[in-house]
Amino acid sequence: MLTQRGAADSSYNLDLFDYLRLLLRRWKWVAGPTLVALACAGLYLFLAAPVYQARTTLLPPTPASIAGYNQDNGRVGLPVWDPDKVYGTFQKYLFSDSLRLSFFRETVLPELSERQRRSAEGALRRAFDKQLQVLAPDRLRPYILQVDVLSEQPQQAADWANAYVRSAERLADQEIRQTVEASIHQRSIQLQRQIDLLRETARKRREDRIAALKEAQQIARSVGLESPQVSSIRVAAQDNLASFIDGSLLYLRGSKAISEEIALLEARQSDDPFIESLRDLEEQKAFLGGIRMPDSMRTVQVDQLALPPDVPVKPRAALILLAALLIGLIAGTLLASVIGAAAMRKGEVRLA
Secondary structure, three states, X not given: OOOOOOOOOOOOOOOHHHHHHHHHHOHHHHHHHHHHHHHHHHHHHHHOOOEEEEEEEEEOOOHHHHHHHOOOHHHHXXXXXXXXXXXXXXXXXXXXXXXXXXXXXXXXXXXXXXXXXXXXXXXXXXXXXXHEEEEOXXXXXXXXXXXXXXXXXXXXXXXXXXXXXXXXXXHHHHHHHXXXXXXXXXXXXXXXXXXXXXXXXXXXXXXXXHHHHHHHHHHHHHOOOOOOOOOOOOOOOOHHXXXXXXXXXXXXXXXXXXXXXXXXXXXXXXXXXXXXXXXXXXXXXXXXXXXXXXXOOOOOEEEEOXXXXXXXXXXXXXXXXXXXXXXXXXXXXXXXXXXXXXXXXXXXXXXX
């Protein structure tokens, strides 16, 4: 209940029902701002261009799709590429700023209108960063990625989302191919060095053998020993016979046998047949030279291609109208309360 005590110094007791009655008497002041807010929201919805969102969902590649990166790599000492490693390379480019910048300049800028291109490139780039979002929506499954693109044109949003994924996939594939090719090249160089070293070592050992045989030949001739006095057959368990064919006792084989071996060693054109593990190294090198990676390899599995959306995501008509209604009601209620309070102070309102 509202009572008035005096004009100069007054105090009022206003309960909830009196306040509601006051608002009802001033309903026009409440309805006015509400209608204005709703009208502004409707005008905005009428003038605002609809914005569409296209989304593509990504998963790690399958082992079959990356089989071309692994052609029995462990056999020749090359790094093995598993799906997680390949997918990690793809993610590096998908989230990279360098790809965003190149995609913006090569794909987005050419499709802008002349009026839009007059804006500063920095402002256009910031707007594009809001248009394209790369995120992992599920914390429990972080390997699932999404690429969302906002655009006023549904087809453009889908095309940009798919093109961005293809660009990241292309860069990841190029890096992996270059890494594999570099590994093949480096491994081939290492194998060739090992082969050359084995051949050089075999040549020096043959020369050392010839030098030792020539000394033994001279000794055998000086003592008139042409034929061996003992058998030079080596048996695995008879290590004591080693001294008859090695070291200072080599002359006991006789000058004739020594001369034949010297002639054979000097006439030898290649030491390859006598080098252990040489053929294994040559086989590995030949295997590396025959590696050819196929053209069709995927560093990512596209779970869902981006399709042109049918319904815009912005502006949200229901949310905007609801917000306008609440703002209008609040503004109108405050306005009616202020006007009602002012009228009561002037003695214009008397509620019993």
